[in-house]
Amino acid sequence: MTSYTPGMASSDDRSTRDRLLDAFEQLLVDGGGRAATLDAVAAAAGVSKGGLLYHFHSKDELVEGMLERLYDQADADVALMRAAPEGPVDFYIETSVDSGSAFDRALIAASRVAQENDSRAAAALAKVRDGWFEVLAEHLGDDPLARTIQLIGDGLYFDDSTGLRDPDALAHVREVLRRLDVL
Amino acid sequence: MTSYTPGMASSDDRSTRDRLLDAFEQLLVDGGGRAATLDAVAAAAGVSKGGLLYHFHSKDELVEGMLERLYDQADADVALMRAAPEGPVDFYIETSVDSGSAFDRALIAASRVAQENDSRAAAALAKVRDGWFEVLAEHLGDDPLARTIQLIGDGLYFDDSTGLRDPDALAHVREVLRRLDVL
DNA sequence: GTCTATATGGTGATAGAC
DNA sequence: GTCTATCACCATATAGAC
Numbered sequence: 001m002t003s004y005t006p007g008m009a010s011s012d013d014r015s016t017r018d019r020l021l022d023a024f025e026q027l028l029v030d031g032g033g034r035a036a037t038l039d040a041v042a043a044a045a046g047v048s049k050g051g052l053l054y055h056f057h058s059k060d061e062l063v064e065g066m067l068e069r070l071y072d073q074a075d076a077d078v079a080l081m082r083a084a085p086e087g088p089v090d091f092y093i094e095t096s097v098d099s100g101s102a103f104d105r106a107l108i109a110a111s112r113v114a115q116e117n118d119s120r121a122a123a124a125l126a127k128v129r130d131g132w133f134e135v136l137a138e139h140l141g142d143d144p145l146a147r148t149i150q151l152i153g154d155g156l157y158f159d160d161s162t163g164l165r166d167p168d169a170l171a172h173v174r175e176v177l178r179r180l181d182v183l
Numbered sequence: 184m185t186s187y188t189p190g191m192a193s194s195d196d197r198s199t200r201d202r203l204l205d206a207f208e209q210l211l212v213d214g215g216g217r218a219a220t221l222d223a224v225a226a227a228a229g230v231s232k233g234g235l236l237y238h239f240h241s242k243d244e245l246v247e248g249m250l251e252r253l254y255d256q257a258d259a260d261v262a263l264m265r266a267a268p269e270g271p272v273d274f275y276i277e278t279s280v281d282s283g284s285a286f287d288r289a290l291i292a293a294s295r296v297a298q299e300n301d302s303r304a305a306a307a308l309a310k311v312r313d314g315w316f317e318v319l320a321e322h323l324g325d326d327p328l329a330r331t332i333q334l335i336g337d338g339l340y341f342d343d344s345t346g347l348r349d350p351d352a353l354a355h356v357r358e359v360l361r362r363l364d365v366l
Numbered sequence: 367g368t369c370t371a372t373a374t375g376g377t378g379a380t381a382g383a384c
Numbered sequence: 385g386t387c388t389a390t391c392a393c394c395a396t397a398t399a400g401a402c
Contacts, residue, residue, distance in 0.1 A: 381391100
């Protein structure tokens, strides 16, 4: 698997490429897989459809490019999680509510694709989740607790991505985690 | 809002109507909004596209019919939850993992539609969730805990609907809930 | 590297036969 | 009550001009 390397593009087409992926993700987040057509992606990125198809020869390649970026973002996120001063648990639940970050957008976009029965996207999400779980389980030394916290994070993500966001959710979760002596 | 009333169909077309809604839901669950075309729904239900369009004049009406059924199923579920011998919390998390029930299918289908930016579906899901929360909060007398348990349920749902199912998840959650003295 | 055609097939919806 | 035929539109993808 060739990994996506931000600084190493062979020419200066990186910004157009990334703008296209950004637009693709945003359309997936806002309107689901149905709204993310090639026309819409090209328009949102400010290029023509032909321009898009120069960078990505098919919609499939667009998905592939998106997932490659996701893997790198996930690696960076896990590193941040391990090094977080507030500890990995607080970092994890805090970043599980949608802050509008590029990584949040990439995750929600990937889950939209996964729900259209794309096995690559589902595998990518599973791998990202495994990375988080590893850190949680290592830090807590308690699989049931780690799994439960991960489910809470999944729930926060799901609610945000379905427009069910509850502003008190994070405070409530923190309160319960304190009772469990993990915060 | 005219409610869906199983026993009161004005003629014997109820079974065809329900078969169409069943097929619509199943296609949404399996392949997302993109796969649930009118052609596919009609074929899966064993009627022609014209036959479908006799019962539902548009795709919008198909969604509407689906959400009406969902409301009634949700009312029934809340009643079961209140009366559950094992208590509402255990009932809630147990039924949050996809058992393949008609209600599970309806919920996942509705969330697929909600994620394509359909406000009716999002509102329906929010209402269903409010019903569960009310029972949880009433029973526990503890909003943070009720909200957290609800998030765990959302996480279980999300994982199932994205193909991330972990067979130990439920056991792990139960273990943690015992530590919190709710099971 | 980006754009304009254009081919091909799918998708929602209508009209009207049976 | 269900079906066939048909329409206008939108989607992905190709070929090739600039």
